[in-house]
Amino acid sequence: MPELPEVETICRELSNLLIGRKILSIEPLRENTIIYNTELIENQTISKIERRAKYIVISLSKGQQLVIHLRMTGKLIFPITNNFDSKYTRAIIYIDNDDEIHFDDIRCFGKIYINEQNQTNDQFAKLGIEPLTDDFNVDFLYQKAKNRNQEIKPFLMNQEIVVGIGNIYVQEILFHSKINPTRKAKTIKKHEWQKIIYNTKNTLLIAIDNNGTTISDFRRVDDKTGEFQNFLQVYGKDNCPICDNKLEYIKQAGRSTRYCKECQK
DNA sequence: AAGCTTTCCTGAACGC
DNA sequence: TGCGTTCAGGAAAGCT
Numbered sequence: 361m362p363e364l365p366e367v368e369t370i371c372r373e374l375s376n377l378l379i380g381r382k383i384l385s386i387e388p389l390r391e392n393t394i395i396y397n398t399e400l401i402e403n404q405t406i407s408k409i410e411r412r413a414k415y416i417v418i419s420l421s422k423g424q425q426l427v428i429h430l431r432m433t434g435k436l437i438f439p440i441t442n443n444f445d446s447k448y449t450r451a452i453i454y455i456d457n458d459d460e461i462h463f464d465d466i467r468c469f470g471k472i473y474i475n476e477q478n479q480t481n482d483q484f485a486k487l488g489i490e491p492l493t494d495d496f497n498v499d500f501l502y503q504k505a506k507n508r509n510q511e512i513k514p515f516l517m518n519q520e521i522v523v524g525i526g527n528i529y530v531q532e533i534l535f536h537s538k539i540n541p542t543r544k545a546k547t548i549k550k551h552e553w554q555k556i557i558y559n560t561k562n563t564l565l566i567a568i569d570n571n572g573t574t575i576s577d578f579r580r581v582d583d584k585t586g587e588f589q590n591f592l593q594v595y596g597k598d599n600c601p602i603c604d605n606k607l608e609y610i611k612q613a614g615r616s617t618r619y620c621k622e623c624q625k
Numbered sequence: 626a627a628g629c630t631t632t633c634c635t636g637a638a639c640g641c
Numbered sequence: 642t643g644c645g646t647t648c649a650g651g652a653a654a655g656c657t
Contacts, residue, residue, distance in 0.1 A: 467636085
């Protein structure tokens with residue numbers, strides 16, 4: 361389940377491998393995988409690959425863009441080895457020198473958007489701020505939260521407020537910050553926001569340094585796993601790593617949450 | 626308008 | 642063993 365660090369890892373690896381390569385064509389293997397006109401990107405050179413929120417943005421020489429969201433189980437696979445075979449390949453990007461990039465996705469939630477030259481990015485219209493920038497600060501969060509009745513966990517996962525944080529990292533961030541995920545966002549004090557900001561940046565940066573978290577499905581482009589799962593404190597755990605009490609297990613807005621009611625107040 | 630729930634989808638895990 | 646049910650979850654749509 362790729363969140364910010366996983367998408368960042370993929371973008372960096374793809375950049376190293378694919379800048380300057382030419383896309384010949386893109387072929388959908390399943391309906392609703394590719395949004396818009398596939399002919400728009402034919403015979404164009406890849407000029408830049410970068411992350412925005414959890415989107416992979418591949419910019420092309422004539423200004424068009426391929427914008428990819430992996431959702432839960434999407435993968436971009438490159439290079440394709442001779443014995444590679446998957447029944448979940450949803451699209452194939454053919455590039456120069458007889459190479460292919462495969463878009464593989466078991467659950468078919470992932471999407472590839474093709475944007476015209478100079479087209480405003482519809483996918484990005486409602487996105488909030490990037491958590492690794494200085495805009496992600498106490499004043500911003502305090503203002504956004506002060507009139508909200510929402511719990512802090514779904515608040516931090518709301519991509520219209522801050523982008524890139526999903527169900528794994530939000531639980532880690534709140535654990536490190538010693539904040540109970542059921543607290544209302546508007547009750548969070550400024551010194552607590554400061555802790556949340558510090559732990560958000562710190563957790564995401566360490567995860568990026570470790571190539572993301574591999575929980576069952578996530579793979580890097582070369583099929584290697586990330587390593588941050590070795591650092592997880594509460595996600596998928598039964599007991600608190602600090603006090604060893606059994607972790608609470610609840611649902612918030614349809615998403616599972618684990619937290620320690622002794623250590624997180 | 627905010628904040629829920631439902632939907633999309635499939636494999637794994639579980640229960641009888 | 643095997644079949645049916647439940648669960649996992651990002652984001653958009655639907656609903657209250």
